[in-house]
Amino acid sequence: MITTTTLGESVQAFVPHPLPPDTPPLQPDAYGAANRAAELALARLNGVAGLVPSEDWLLYGAVRKEALLTSQIEGTQATLDDLFDNEAGLEVSNADDVEEVTNYLRAFRFVHDNLRSESGLPVSLRLICDAHRLLLDGVRGAGKQPGELRRSQNWIGGTRPGNAVFVPPPPERVAALLTDLERFIHAENSDLPPLVKVALVHAQFETIHPFLDGNGRMGRLLISTLMEHWQLMQAPLLYISGYLKQHQVEYYRRLSGTRTEGDWESWIAFFLDGVAVAAAQAEHTIVDLATLIANDRRRLLESPKAGAIAYRLFESLPMMPRFTVEQVKQRLTTTYPTANAAVKALSDLGIVTEMTGQRKNRSFGYQAYIALLSR
CATH class of the missing domain: 1.10.3290.10 (Fido-like domain)
Known part of the structure; x- marks a missing residue:
């Protein structure tokens, strides 16, 4: 002192x-x-x-x-x-x-x-x-x-x-x-x-x-x-x-x-x-996140409605867990309709969730992933 x-x-x-x-x-x-x-x-x-x-x-x-x-x-x-x-x-x-x-x-x-x-x-x-x-x-x-x-x-x-x-x-x-x-x-x-x-x-x-x-x-x-x-x-x-x-x-x-x-x-x-x-x-x-992603990936691959853009979007989710369709369009360098279709494919499978409840200015989230990270 x-x-x-x-x-x-x-x-x-x-x-x-x-x-x-x-x-x-x-x-x-x-x-x-x-x-x-x-x-x-x-x-x-x-x-x-x-x-x-x-x-x-x-x-x-x-x-x-x-x-x-x-x-x-x-x-x-x-x-x-x-x-x-x-x-x-x-x-x-x-x-x-x-x-x-x-x-x-x-x-x-x-x-x-x-x-x-x-x-x-x-x-x-x-x-x-x-x-x-x-x-x-x-x-x-x-x-x-x-x-x-x-x-x-x-x-x-x-x-x-x-x-x-x-x-x-x-x-x-x-x-x-x-x-x-x-x-x-x-x-x-x-x-x-x-x-x-x-x-x-x-x-x-x-x-x-x-x-x-x-x-x-x-x-x-x-x-x-x-x-x-x-x-x-x-x-x-x-x-x-x-x-x-x-x-x-x-x-x-x-x-x-x-x-x-x-x-x-x-x-x-x-x-x-x-x-x-x-x-x-x-x-x-890490184990739980890897298990979640592997299971969701398998569900996506088994879906007849999912195309290549939907697969690419899914692989982006762990580093883009909240997003808009416009962001998907820019990130994947595609058109808005194609980006929207990819988001819909993941949404229909319950992998991503629409967060606003609106028809316009919608945003989506990979909520199961966010929940695991937030524990």
Whole structure:
């Protein structure tokens, strides 16, 4: 702790030691079993994902689910239906919330595109700041220095720094702390398991709280970033924010324990349990989605009324679960009557459902697919 002055009052700000914790050092016996269980769950998830014909539609759903859940932790009320409606060009009632989720998707894609490109940025302060700029672009927090490290003191909980639950490091310490964090990420001599390092980095980032807004979402984006960086996942199919949202009070309590009690082991064990649960849930969802799509595909192939355009439309559904006939026409580069006939073929089979009940301006949904994703 160090004493700093902000808004005219002296407060105790917390400045974390560089990673890994060494006073006292970590006790691997406290989380070793949980780490093995989490690694096994990730291996199973990677294996199941490899059996699916298209990784693209898996990613489409998983990334949107993570975007939605991580935003809901911060109070956003948007749903998957809202997000799919917005992508279909349909009107949504909570457009501001949907835009925040969409911004997270942009930041997510930016980070993972960089990691996969030979000329892209590595995991670094610059990458994080560039992603943060996309996250806050044009939404709540847009006036809070998007893409820039904070230049003023922030705090968590309470109405002012003096009665805050937690006061992060002073702004002049932030850059050096993040440099230490970046050095830990790229250190080659660490004998810590990769998942344990992910847990450490997330907690350290949240403790530093380097931005005026968006720290929680950026810290959770860092989890999926490091999963890919350390080759724990072949693709970002894990939506751990669902577990963190379900156990939100415990999530914050365990993070706080690393600062107030130096209890890193309890946080690591909690995080590893979350990875194992989230991986198992993602595995089950993939199996159920693949089963649904296979069964619906078989029904479509057995239908004498379905033509080639209907087959092509069906294969597009996992990445276009809400749509209009006009969108089908454009996506499949066909005529409106042909697109309409394809939609009717799927509708007659009960694969897609008309959502408006109107004769004009109709929209359709692959509702069984959306329901599985929304579980």
